[in-house]
Amino acid sequence: MSQMRKDVFTGRWVITAETTTVRPSDFHFKKFARETTFCPFCETNEASTPPEVFAIRKPGSSPNRPGWSVRVVPNSNPRLRIEGELGRRAEEFHDLMNGVGAHEIIAETPRHDRSLHELEILEISDVIRAYVARMVDLEGDKRMRYVLIFKNHGEEAGAHTIGHSISQLMALPVTPGAVKTKLITARDYFALKERCIYCDVLQQELKGRKRLIAENEDFLAFAPFASRFPFEMAVFPKSHNSAFSRISAGQVESLAQILRDVLRRLDHTLGGPPYNLSLQDRPFLRPRAGYWNTIDEDFHWHLEILPQVVRITGFEWASGFFYNPVPPEIAARCLLP
Helix, strand or coil: CCEEEECCCCCCEEEECCCCCCCHHHHCCCCCCCCCCCCCCCCCCHHHCCCCCEEEECCCCCCCCCCEEEEEEECCCCCCECCCCCCCEEECCEEECCCECEEEEEECCCCCCCCHHHCCHHHHHHHHHHHHHHHHHHHCCCCCCEEEEEEEECHHHCCCCCCCCEEEEEEECCCCHHHHHHHHHHHHHHHHHCCCHHHHHHHHHHHHCCCEEEECCCEEEECCCCCCCCCCEEEEECCCCCCHHHCCHHHHHHHHHHHHHHHHHHHHHHCCCCEEEEEECCCCCCCCCCCCCCHHHHCCCEEEEEECCCCCCHHHHHHCCEEECCCHHHHHHHHCC
């Protein structure tokens, strides 16, 4: 019989199939095909993008010129624009504001023929440092409340027109509803038990180890108990930390190592599936009415990696339930080396 599993972080229910064996070949994908036409994110094509807002460069190289390892530019077709005022207002019973925010592209490598998991540890570390630098900078903009960093790998995951390995960043004047649900759950758990719910789950996963995928000194990767998708993974720092921007220099390299490890396992096991990766972080601390003071103690930043190997159907959209045909315990075993 199938199981209904509840996600302790969100309250969301997932239907998990009854099966004891899975053939990864059933979910096997062809390698992500990169277009070979002109790419604005390749080195030497810097003039084809808006001027960079951040870059990690070789000493002596000039902005908007070759010589970079990671380069961040505004999206040329942004969903939100940095210019202007929020203009919060009402329209009858509805709330309304201007589309103010930031939408940036993080070119993870100058090379068009490399995916994130194919980079060296130091190269991935530079990508992580670019994330931190942009988040710290945007936190100084008092209009912004949240920065979402995400990556779409493969056409089925949303990378329809871009073959170059990139991440995206969106700074928002509001906290996303999905994140807010996690924040409220974490706050309520802390109020009841004076412990971080994420730390408690990490301890259980380390003790049971049946959903464990990878670990190193600083990070743990596992298949969540109520995984929405086959081979879904979460990556957490072992030590409690509410804000990604506080990651230490040593942890940057550890995160690069475990991220490359789990993405390579996905590539090896499933043949390079499309996936969505996102950073789940706390919002910027903007004290206001109703704001709580325990967010540093009750929230724990993490990464979510969602392989897109099954289609979301009308049932999922209509009900908010997900159906996962691969129990996370089996997915974790498939992804072990």
